[in-house]
Amino acid sequence: MLFNILLLSGLTILGGVVSAQDCNTLSEIFLDYGIDVYWNLGTNDCCTAYKDFEYPVIINCNQNNEIIKIHITNLYLENKRINEKFCKFNELISLELMNNGLMGEIPSCITSLTSLEYLNLSDNALTGSIPMDIENLSSLKELTLSKNNLTGEFPESLGNIGSLTGLFIDSNQLSGELPHSLDNLFSIKSFDVSDNQFSGDLPEEFYNMYTLEHGYFNNNKFTGRLDRDIGVFSVLSELDLTNNKFEGKIPSSIGFLQNLEWLSLAGNKFTGDFPSNIAKSKYLVYLDLSNNKFSSVPTALKRLAYLGYIDVSNNPNLKGELHLADEVESCYMDTNNVCVEGGVCQNKVRYCSNPDNNDFDLEAEAEEEEAGFEDVAKDDADELEEDEGDESDDDTCWVSVHGYPCCEGESLEKVYAEDVDGKWGYDFVKKTWCGISTYSEISKKYSVLSNAAANNGCWSLKEGYNCCIGCAVYAITDEGSWGVENGKWCGIPSYCSL
Ligand SMILES: *[C@@H]1O[C@H](CO)[C@@H](O)[C@H](O)[C@H]1NC(C)=O
Ligand SMILES: *[C@@H]1O[C@H](CO)[C@@H](O)[C@H](O)[C@H]1NC(C)=O
Ligand SMILES: *[C@@H]1O[C@H](CO)[C@@H](O)[C@H](O)[C@H]1NC(C)=O
Numbered sequence: 119m120l121f122n123i124l125l126l127s128g129l130t131i132l133g134g135v136v137s138a139q140d141c142n143t144l145s146e147i148f149l150d151y152g153i154d155v156y157w158n159l160g161t162n163d164c165c166t167a168y169k170d171f172e173y174p175v176i177i178n179c180n181q182n183n184e185i186i187k188i189h190i191t192n193l194y195l196e197n198k199r200i201n202e203k204f205c206k207f208n209e210l211i212s213l214e215l216m217n218n219g220l221m222g223e224i225p226s227c228i229t230s231l232t233s234l235e236y237l238n239l240s241d242n243a244l245t246g247s248i249p250m251d252i253e254n255l256s257s258l259k260e261l262t263l264s265k266n267n268l269t270g271e272f273p274e275s276l277g278n279i280g281s282l283t284g285l286f287i288d289s290n291q292l293s294g295e296l297p298h299s300l301d302n303l304f305s306i307k308s309f310d311v312s313d314n315q316f317s318g319d320l321p322e323e324f325y326n327m328y329t330l331e332h333g334y335f336n337n338n339k340f341t342g343r344l345d346r347d348i349g350v351f352s353v354l355s356e357l358d359l360t361n362n363k364f365e366g367k368i369p370s371s372i373g374f375l376q377n378l379e380w381l382s383l384a385g386n387k388f389t390g391d392f393p394s395n396i397a398k399s400k401y402l403v404y405l406d407l408s409n410n411k412f413s414s415v416p417t418a419l420k421r422l423a424y425l426g427y428i429d430v431s432n433n434p435n436l437k438g439e440l441h442l443a444d445e446v447e448s449c450y451m452d453t454n455n456v457c458v459e460g461g462v463c464q465n466k467v468r469y470c471s472n473p474d475n476n477d478f479d480l481e482a483e484a485e486e487e488e489a490g491f492e493d494v495a496k497d498d499a500d501e502l503e504e505d506e507g508d509e510s511d512d513d514t515c516w517v518s519v520h521g522y523p524c525c526e527g528e529s530l531e532k533v534y535a536e537d538v539d540g541k542w543g544y545d546f547v548k549k550t551w552c553g554i555s556t557y558s559e560i561s562k563k564y565s566v567l568s569n570a571a572a573n574n575g576c577w578s579l580k581e582g583y584n585c586c587i588g589c590a591v592y593a594i595t596d597e598g599s600w601g602v603e604n605g606k607w608c609g610i611p612s613y614c615s616l
Contacts, residue, residue, distance in 0.1 A: 138160055138161050138162050138183075140162075140164070140179070140183065140184055140185040140206075140207060141157060141159075141161065141162055141163065141164035141165070141183075141185075142159070142160070143203050143206050143207070144164050144177065144185065144188070145157075145159055145164070146203055147201045147203050147204065150198070150201055151190075151193070151195050151198055151201070152195070153175070153190075153193070162179070162183040164177055164179075164185070165177065165178070165179035165183055165185070174189070174190075174191050174192060174534040174535070174544055175188075175189065175190050175191075176188075176189040177189075178212075180209060182209075184207070184208075184209040185207050185209065185210060186207075186209050186210060186211045186212070186233075187210070187211060187212040187213075188204070188207070188210065188212070188213050188214070188215075189212070189213075189214040189215075190214070190215055190218065191214060191215070191216045191217055191218065191534070191535070192216070192217045192218070192533075192534055192535065193217075193218045193219075194217075194218065194219045195218045195219055195220060196219050197219075197221065198218070198219070198220055198221070199220060199221060199222035199223075199225075200215065200220055200222065200224060200225055200228070200239070200244075202225045202227055204225075204228065204231075205225065205227035205228055205230055205231060207231065208230075208231070208233070209233055210231050210233060210234055211233055211234060211235050211236065212234070212235060212236040212237075213228075213231070213234060213236070213237050213238070214236065214237075214238040215238070215239050215242070216238050216239070216240050216241050216242070216262075217240070217241035217242070218241075218242060219242060219243060220239070220242040220243065220244060221242070221243045221244065221245065222244065222245065222246070223244065223245060223246030223247075224239065224244055224246065224248070224249055224263075224268075225249075226249045226250070226251060228249065228255075229249050229251040229252055229254040229255055230254065231255065232254060232255065232256060232257060233257055234255050234257060234258055235257050235258060235259045235260070235281075236258075236259060236260050237255070237258065237260070237261050237262070238260070238262040239262065239263050239266070240262045240263065240264040240265050240266070240286070241264070241265045241266075242265075242266050243266065243267055244263070244266040244267060244268060245266075245267045245268065245269065246268065246269065246270070247268060247269060247270030247271070247273075248263065248268060248270065248272075248273050248276060248287070248292075249273075250273055250275060251275065252273060252275050252276050252279070253275035253276065253278040253279055255279060256279065256280075256281065257281055258279050258281055258282055259281055259282060259283050259284065259305075260282070260283060260284040260285075260286075261276075261279075261282060261284070261285050261286070261287075262284070262286040263286065263287045263290065264286045264287065264288045264289050264290075264310070265288070265289040265290075266289075266290050267290065267291060268287070268290040268291065268292055269290070269291045269292065269293070270292065270293070270294075271292065271293065271294035271295075271297075272287070272292060272294065272295075272296055272297055272311070272316070273297070274297040274298075274299045275299070276297075276299075277297050277298075277299025277300045277301075277302050277303055277323075278299050278302045279302075279303070280302055280303065280304055280305060281305060282303055282305060282306055283305050283306060283307045283308070284306075284307060284308040285303070285306065285308070285309050285310065285311075286308070286310045287310065287311055287314070288310040288311060288312040288313050288314065288334065289312070289313040289314075290313075290314055291314065291315060292311070292314040292315065292316060293314065293315040293316060293317065294316065294317065294318070295316070295317060295318035295319075295321070296311070296316060296318070296320060296321055296324065297321065298321050298322075298323050299323070300321060300323040300324055300326070300327060301323035301326035301327070303327060304326075304327075304328075304329065305329060306327055306329055306330055307329060307330065307331045307332065308330075308331065308332040309327070309330060309332070309333050309334070310332070310333075310334040311334065311335055311338065312334040312335060312336045312337050312338070312358065313336070313337045313338075314337075314338055315338060315339060316335075316338040316339065316340060317338065317339040317340065317341065318340065318341060318342075319340070319341055319342030320335075320340060320342060322346075325346050325347065325348075325350055326350075327351075328350055328351065328352070328353075329353065330351055330353070330354055331353050331354060331355050331356070331377075332354075332355065332356045333351075333354065333356070333357045333358070334356075334358045335358065335359050335362065336358040336359060336360035336361055336362070336382070337360065337361045337362075338361075338362055339362060339363055340359075340362040340363065340364060341362070341363045341364065341365070342364060342365070342366075343364070343365060343366030343367075344364065344366065344368060344369060345366055345367065345369055346369070347369070347371050348369055348371050348372055348374075348375070349369075349371030349372070349373070349374030349375065350374075351374075351375055352374065352375070352376060352377070353377055354375050354377060354378055355377045355378060355379045355380065355401075356378075356379060356380040356381075357375075357378070357380070357381050357382070358380075358381075358382045359382065359383050359386060360382045360383070360384045360385050360386075360406070361384070361385035361386075362385070362386055363386065363387060364383070364386040364387065364388060365386065365387040365388065365389065366388065366389065366390075367388070367389060367390035367391075368383070368388060368390070368392055368393055369393070370393040370394075370395045371395070372393055372395060372396055372399070373393065373395025373396060373397070373398035373399060374395075374398070375399050376398065376399060376400075376401075377399075377401060378399040378401065378402055379401050379402060379403050379404065379424075380402075380403065380404040381399075381402065381404065381405050381406070382404070382405075382406040383406065383407055383410060384406040384407065384408045384409050384410070384429065385408070385409045385410075386409070386410055387410065387411060388407075388410040388411065388412060389410070389411045389412065389413065390412065390413060391412070391413055391414045391415075391416070392407060392412050392414065392415045392416060393416065394416035394417070394418040395418075396416065396418065396419070396422070397416070397418035397419065397421040397422060399422075400421070400422065400423070400424070401424055402422050402424065402425055403424045403425060403426045403427065404425075404426065404427045405419075405422075405425065405427065405428050405429070406427070406428075406429045407428075407429065407430050407433065408429040408430060408431045408432050408433070408450065409431070409432045409433075410432075410433050411433060411434065411435055412430070412433045412435070412436055413433075413435045413436060414436065414437075414438060415430055415436070415440060417439075417441040418441075419440070419441055419442055419443075420441040420442055420443050420460055420461055421443070422442075422443055423443050424612065425442065425443060425446055426446060426447040426448065426576075427446070427447060427448045427449075428440075428442065428446060428448075428449050428450070429448075429449075429450040429451075430450070430451050430456060431450045431451050431452040432452070436455060436456055437455035437456060438455070438456065439456075439457060439458070439459035439460075439470050440456055440457065440458045440459065440461075441459055441460045441461060442458060442460065442461030442462075442463065443461050444461055444462050445462055445464065445577065445580065446461060446462070446463050446464065447463075447464045447465070447576065447579070448463070448464065448465050449463035449465060449467045451467065451468070456468075457469055457470035458470065459471060464579070464580060515552075515553035515554065515555065515556055515557065516540055516553055516555055516556065516557045516559075516560040516587060522550070522551060522552060522553055523545065523548065523550060523552045523553070524552060524553050525543040525545060525552035525553060525554050526545070526552075529543045529544060529545040529546070529547075529552055530543060530554060531543075532544075533554060534551075535551075540553065540554070540555030540559065540560045541553075541554040541555045542554065557603065557604040558604070560587065576609060576611050577597070577598050577609055577611075577612065578597070578598065578600075578608060578609020579609070581597060581609065583600075583606075583607050583608055583609055584606070584608045584609070585608055585609050585611050586601040586603050586608035586609060586610050586611060587603060587608075588601060588603065589601070589610060589611075589614035591610055597609075598610065599614075
């Protein structure tokens, strides 16, 4: 293979054949990275060659055989840098080089790729700062530089990319204040600057990011108050301010956040009464107010029907009764001054007035409910019961519940990606991603997650059944909707219908 490359690279195609220049440049990069080249050198075959690759490499070309997409992931290219030859692909729309162990700086020439819409360099060991001319990437929709060792500031010019919908620069060593240019991010939906060393107050312009749906500012050193009109964020669904140095009261305009589902203010210096207007954020499932200086939480919390997780612990001035809706999955309040009055927490908590409730008996209740349930879905249940009797249950792969095939044969052997859902392989025969992790591995991980975060509306735990991972409904009873996964009944989580 090496011999072929040396022999053929730089070959000029004559007589009306479309230039193979992009494929040649790509083969030079592959040579540098030690990746075998599987296309005929000197031709445009790289545009169609991806199906033969041994590695998760995806190349796409446009009609003129110019490369528009390059994805090279999970290759552990030790001691390699981002090759400056990537900057020669003028038509490039998507460049993803995740998790390759790449080091060195992001070459500034990358900002000349003005067609670029997706740039993902996450999970490498990149150092240096974000290129100053980053705003030249004026078509950019998603920029992901997470999990590197980038230093320096959030460049003013980064705030000027009006096309940006997702900005992920979390888990680096970035510092300094956020720039005033933020209000030019008028398409932004996801903004993640978490796990850095940013400091200072959020600039006024932050309040102009009306389109924000997911904001992660956690684990920095941000200061200041949220006393401006936070209600402008009408589509915000997740906000994480955990572990900063924010202070002051939470404005009652928080009630205008009608789409809020997940809010953590933990680990700051917030004070005062938490506003009762929060009840208007009726989809709220997760509320963490722990490690602050709040003096009260409102009784209106009981109107939050979807609330599954509440933590008010370590607020030294907090006392009194916590009024909650029924069936809150996890409640935390480890000071002696707070107890639950009204509502039921599924974990063990202190109740104010009814000491019998202190040992809320999940098991007895589950048995009762189970009896009723089995009448309704008897036939199906009987059928399943037989399967369940068999201890050597087939442990199929989990992705089948999402409609992906399970990996077989050779495709089981190499993990090409791993995300919260588990390990993925690639089936080069069927040309599709496939699942490697088994169902029981994932459901174990998943139930840890769901118990900890409890923000998935897993109502069936109370009935003694696990929550489903997927959303396919097999039966509906008074209790809720049921699925069948890995040969067992499970409750369809409420996020499936949201
Ligand atoms: C970015 O754009 C400016 C203005 O068009 C230009 O002067 C500069 O050279 C560009 N930077 C890069 C790295 O292409
Ligand atoms: C970028 O790569 C990371 C890590 O592989 C992945 O989790 C993330 O979804 C990617 N981001 C985008 C926007 O594709
Ligand atoms: C970042 O740098 C620190 C020390 O400077 C090192 O310990 C760490 O492994 C580096 N992280 C990455 C992702 O390269």
